Amino acid sequence: MAFYIVQFLTGLASAASLFLVASGLSIIFGVTRIVNFAHGAFYMLGAYVAFTLTERFSGAFGFWGGIVVAALIVAVIGVLVEMVLLRRIYHSPELFQLLATFGLTLMVEDLVVLIWGPDDLVGRRAPGFKGAIDFFGQNIPSYDLFLIVLGPVVLGVLWLLFQRTRWGVLVRAATQDRDMVAALGVNQKWLFTSVFALGVFLAALGGALQIPRDAVNHAMDLRVIVEVFVVVVIGGLGSIIGAFVAAVLVSELNAFGILIFPKISIILVFLVMAVVLIVRPWGLFGKPEAPARRTPGLTVNPWRPLTTNERLAALAALVVAAALPLVAGNYLLTVGSEIAIFVIFAVSLHFLMSVGGLASFGHAAYFGLGAYGVALLAKMAGLPMIACLLLGPLLGLMGAAVFGFFAVQLSGVYFAMLTLAFAQIVWSIAFQWVSVTGGDNGILGVWPEKWAASPSHFYWLSLGIAALAVVILRIIVFSPFGFALRATRDSPLRSEAVGIDGKRIQWTAFVIAGTVAGLAGALFAYLKGSVFPDNMGISLSVDALVMVLLGGVETVSGAVVGAIVYKALNIWLVSQTDWSKLVLGAFVVLIVVAFPKGIVGTLEALLYRRRKSSSSVSPLLTSRVESAE
Amino acid sequence: MKLTVKDLNSFYGPAHILFDIALEVGEGEVVALLGRNGAGKSTTFRSIVGLVENRSGRVMFEGRDVSELPTHAIVRGGLGYVPEERRIFTDLTVEENLEVGRQPKRPGAPQWDRDKLFKLFPNLGEMRGRPGGRMSGGEQQMLTIARTLMGNPSLVLLDEPSEGLSPKIVEQMVDAILAMKKEGVSIVVSEQNLHFARLISDRAYIIERGRICFGGTMAELDARPDIRDAHLSL
Numbered sequence: 057m058a059f060y061i062v063q064f065l066t067g068l069a070s071a072a073s074l075f076l077v078a079s080g081l082s083i084i085f086g087v088t089r090i091v092n093f094a095h096g097a098f099y100m101l102g103a104y105v106a107f108t109l110t111e112r113f114s115g116a117f118g119f120w121g122g123i124v125v126a127a128l129i130v131a132v133i134g135v136l137v138e139m140v141l142l143r144r145i146y147h148s149p150e151l152f153q154l155l156a157t158f159g160l161t162l163m164v165e166d167l168v169v170l171i172w173g174p175d176d177l178v179g180r181r182a183p184g185f186k187g188a189i190d191f192f193g194q195n196i197p198s199y200d201l202f203l204i205v206l207g208p209v210v211l212g213v214l215w216l217l218f219q220r221t222r223w224g225v226l227v228r229a230a231t232q233d234r235d236m237v238a239a240l241g242v243n244q245k246w247l248f249t250s251v252f253a254l255g256v257f258l259a260a261l262g263g264a265l266q267i268p269r270d271a272v273n274h275a276m277d278l279r280v281i282v283e284v285f286v287v288v289v290i291g292g293l294g295s296i297i298g299a300f301v302a303a304v305l306v307s308e309l310n311a312f313g314i315l316i317f318p319k320i321s322i323i324l325v326f327l328v329m330a331v332v333l334i335v336r337p338w339g340l341f342g343k344p345e346a347p348a349r350r351t352p353g354l355t356v357n358p359w360r361p362l363t364t365n366e367r368l369a370a371l372a373a374l375v376v377a378a379a380l381p382l383v384a385g386n387y388l389l390t391v392g393s394e395i396a397i398f399v400i401f402a403v404s405l406h407f408l409m410s411v412g413g414l415a416s417f418g419h420a421a422y423f424g425l426g427a428y429g430v431a432l433l434a435k436m437a438g439l440p441m442i443a444c445l446l447l448g449p450l451l452g453l454m455g456a457a458v459f460g461f462f463a464v465q466l467s468g469v470y471f472a473m474l475t476l477a478f479a480q481i482v483w484s485i486a487f488q489w490v491s492v493t494g495g496d497n498g499i500l501g502v503w504p505e506k507w508a509a510s511p512s513h514f515y516w517l518s519l520g521i522a523a524l525a526v527v528i529l530r531i532i533v534f535s536p537f538g539f540a541l542r543a544t545r546d547s548p549l550r551s552e553a554v555g556i557d558g559k560r561i562q563w564t565a566f567v568i569a570g571t572v573a574g575l576a577g578a579l580f581a582y583l584k585g586s587v588f589p590d591n592m593g594i595s596l597s598v599d600a601l602v603m604v605l606l607g608g609v610e611t612v613s614g615a616v617v618g619a620i621v622y623k624a625l626n627i628w629l630v631s632q633t634d635w636s637k638l639v640l641g642a643f644v645v646l647i648v649v650a651f652p653k654g655i656v657g658t659l660e661a662l663l664y665r666r667r668k669s670s671s672s673v674s675p676l677l678t679s680r681v682e683s684a685e
Numbered sequence: 686m687k688l689t690v691k692d693l694n695s696f697y698g699p700a701h702i703l704f705d706i707a708l709e710v711g712e713g714e715v716v717a718l719l720g721r722n723g724a725g726k727s728t729t730f731r732s733i734v735g736l737v738e739n740r741s742g743r744v745m746f747e748g749r750d751v752s753e754l755p756t757h758a759i760v761r762g763g764l765g766y767v768p769e770e771r772r773i774f775t776d777l778t779v780e781e782n783l784e785v786g787r788q789p790k791r792p793g794a795p796q797w798d799r800d801k802l803f804k805l806f807p808n809l810g811e812m813r814g815r816p817g818g819r820m821s822g823g824e825q826q827m828l829t830i831a832r833t834l835m836g837n838p839s840l841v842l843l844d845e846p847s848e849g850l851s852p853k854i855v856e857q858m859v860d861a862i863l864a865m866k867k868e869g870v871s872i873v874v875s876e877q878n879l880h881f882a883r884l885i886s887d888r889a890y891i892i893e894r895g896r897i898c899f900g901g902t903m904a905e906l907d908a909r910p911d912i913r914d915a916h917l918s919l
Contacts, residue, residue, distance in 0.1 A: 222784060222787075225777065225781045225784045225785060226785060228774070228776060228777060228781075229774045229777060229781075229782075229785040231776075232774050232775065232776055232777075233772055233774060235736060235756075236768065236772045236774070237785060238736075238755070238756040238757045238760075239734060239736060239756055239757075239760060239766050239768065240760060240785055240786045240788075240832065240833065240836060241757050241760035241761040241786075241788050241836050242757055242785070243755075243757045243758075244757065
């Protein structure tokens with residue numbers, strides 16, 4: 057019995073940090089409507105800065121002062137980020153905000169390695185809380201007891217702040233109606249900045265308080281952000297009480313889950329989240345959201361199928377691409393195959409995002425499932441390659457069917473968070489279930505059969521499948537199903553009113569996208585001859601998002617161009633620098649801020665403008681009113 | 686002049702909504718902006734306080750050009766705005782709603798505080814702790830006016846204050862607006878209801894399809910039944 061109580065207390069102690077980070081995320085979202093994907097990065101920075109300060113300054117004062125000062129320093133960094141970056145994108149669609157803060161996360165991950173090195177750092181114990189307390193023969197670290205008390209204290213302080221101060225009243229008002237607050241003479245800019253500062257402070261404090269419990273490392277941002285997303289999805293985004301209750305719930309599930317499913321404890325959390333989503337899609341303490349703001353794809357010139365000439369041009373481009381083996385060597389052909397595979401992957405995500413209006417941040421899960429599907433079939437069942445290529449993607453299909461069912465219950469930022477969390481769950485299963493997946497060592501020796509083994513043959517195979525995937529997805533876009541999907545994207549209510557079952561349509565789209573992604577993954581497994589958990593990792597999901605964005609979200613097939621350009625650049629970049637995440641992150645931020653239409657979108661806009669250049673734009677349109685919203 | 690609007694043009698996306706709007710409001714005046722649904726009354730107000738992004742033209746308030754300022758700065762300068770849809774903060778109590786509107790005292794402008802407003806709107810004083818979401822439409826309308834007055838404005842844009850209210854509440858609204866006028870607040874009130882406007886206004890403009898098509902005293906308006914019948918539904 058004592059053991060279970062101790063386990064319970066450990067869970068409560070873990071909940072403290074999780075609550076700090078989650079409440080920060082919730083507060084920021086409430087007012088700015090931005091889901092700050094960089095929140096985990098601020099948590100990690102808090103831990104690193106606190107580590108440096110507490111090592112540098114000795115004594116109890118050095119430790120506790122170091123923790124608080126670290127959180128303050130990171131809060132100042134957060135303010136700079138808000139002023140320089142976020143203020144430019146408050147008006148952008150959600151997708152761009154998510155991507156920009158995600159780009160920031162990638163940059164921070166490389167920056168901390170650059171500054172603090174790649175190794176785990178073990179921090180000091182907290183002065184005054186070094187020992188453990190004996191509880192019927194079980195030890196409880198006294199620092200855990202400190203954290204258990206701290207959680208409710210912070211909750212109380214936040215409650216007082218929001219209920220009893222003018223600032224708190226303004227924040228609550230802005231959470232409900234930002235424009236009205238401005239119309240009453242409140243400068244939103246500084247309200248937003250101060251809210252962001254508080255949120256980042258809480259995240260950094262959460263990170264700093266972890267150093268006596270856990271080693272500091274450069275992967276802690278993603279681990280915490282996934283847990284935090286689960287917490288806010290369960291608790292309800294925007295609710296501080298919800299964040300508290302859900303943080304305790306998730307931490308306890310982790311603490312006891314490890315006793316029940318030692319290897320894959322995350323499944324328990326997933327099950328609880330699934331139940332909450334079915335019963336209350338907006339979370340235990342959240343409120344149903346008004347329909348999400350405009351998603352990309354609503355203001356485009358109407359899409360149309362290609363004209364005959366354009367079809368011929370596309371065919372010519374394919375013929376040119378198919379002629380590559382006549383001139384290129386083996387290395388280039390392998391690169392070509394990889395690009396073709398990523399074209400498949402990118403168009404599958406593009407289909408979900410642009411046609412379906414559902415921006416998935418975890419699309420790599422289905423790519424990876426396809427890859428693992430092939431690897432398992434080839435290695436364990438010993439099936440021939442054709443059978444593997446046909447059956448392997450079915451694992452992606454099944455994953456997409458299960459997760460997609462839950463994901464499409466939500467939309468907008470909730471959808472993005474949920475897909476990311478699902479992808480992390482799939483990743484950790486691949487990582488932890490060593491007996492089946494080989495864990496970190498992956499599955500090796502998945503080679504194509506003789507007929508496809510030569511680089512040129514494999515290239516033709518990949519190219520052919522890529523062309524087929526693009527054509528099929530285009531046909532779907534202009535089919536009745538595609539119309540229904542786009543109608544659901546543009547107006548869920550109106551499409552429902554004409555008899556379209558929106559959720560079912562979106563679920564189907566999710567499954568289609570997941571299956572096509574699985575097909576790409578299946579080819580990828582044969583290309584590389586191996587499968588690793590990273591084949592379903594977050595950075596691959598981000599790669600796909602960037603490809604779609606680079607090509608142009610509001611286009612029909614921009615992702616093809618985006619994938620080719622991005623993958624070619626990426627392969628070149630990785631060969632040039634060790635800090636690819638830093639460059640990639642900066643690149644993402646740059647696209648979002650400076651180039652949101654993407655390559656194809658920009659070209660289309662240019663063509664459109666040239667066609668209309670005779671009718672000049674009214675000069676009246678130029679005056680713009682500044683506001684922080 | 687308290688407020689002068691010149692050549693105001695506004696757009697929602699590619700749609701041109703307001704065309705060369707011109708308005709003038711004198712010190713302590715109550716001016717009605719009359720027009721049918723969709724004529725552009727609310728857009729005019731929203732454009733004056735900077736809530737419509739895409740606009741051009743000049744808005745002079747107390748001799749200062751405010752057309753380039755952000756919304757909060759315009760409002761803080763003493764130009765209060767009461768939106769049509771009331772937009773009460775439903776999660777906040779009456780007192781908290783008033784707190785959001787509170788601004789420092791402004792020399793020369795009428796001053797308001799909670800107690801004075803509770804005297805003007807006695808209903809509100811009886812429900813200080815009630816969340817805005819649990820109030821009737823009339824109570825919400827009073828709260829939204831009181832909330833704007835907490836900013837001590839010298840001019841208030843009142844967007845359709847009588848809309849959807851019972852005759853009894855409309856009467857109270859007339860009294861409240863006259864009391865505001867007596868305190869020295871200049872008021873622009875948009876209305877579809879000519880009878881209501883007549884009870885409170887010194888002058889009136891008529892707006893139709895985004896253009897001002899009449900401006901004059903109430904007596905001048907009464908002398909032109911043709912204009913009245915053409916542009917207002919009675």
